[in-house]
Amino acid sequence: MEIDPEAPDPLYVQVQGALKARIRLGRHPVGKRLPSEPDLASEFGVARGTMRAALRGLTVDGILRRVPGRGTWVERIPE
Numbered sequence: 001m002e003i004d005p006e007a008p009d010p011l012y013v014q015v016q017g018a019l020k021a022r023i024r025l026g027r028h029p030v031g032k033r034l035p036s037e038p039d040l041a042s043e044f045g046v047a048r049g050t051m052r053a054a055l056r057g058l059t060v061d062g063i064l065r066r067v068p069g070r071g072t073w074v075e076r077i078p079e
Helices: 013-022 037-044 048-060
Strands: 064-066 071-074
Touching: 013 048, 037 048, 048 064
Parallel strands: none
Antiparallel strands: 064 071
C-alpha cells in the first residue's frame, strides 16, 4: 500500500493500513520487533509525528506493544 498525501484518509490512517497489511503478509511477524520509529517514518515518507500517531493507534487496538526506550513489537495479526 502506497501512502498518498492527496487521498481523503489522513496519513496516519494510511500508514496503519499499510502496517496491518505487512503484518498480515508476514513481513513483520508476531513477536518480532519493528524497525525504529524514525526508520519507519523515513521508509513511508511521513513525519515522525505521523508515524507515532499510526503506531499509537495500532497499540490501542492491541496489534502492537510499545516499550519506551526498547522498541515496538507485533502482538497479534490484525483482522
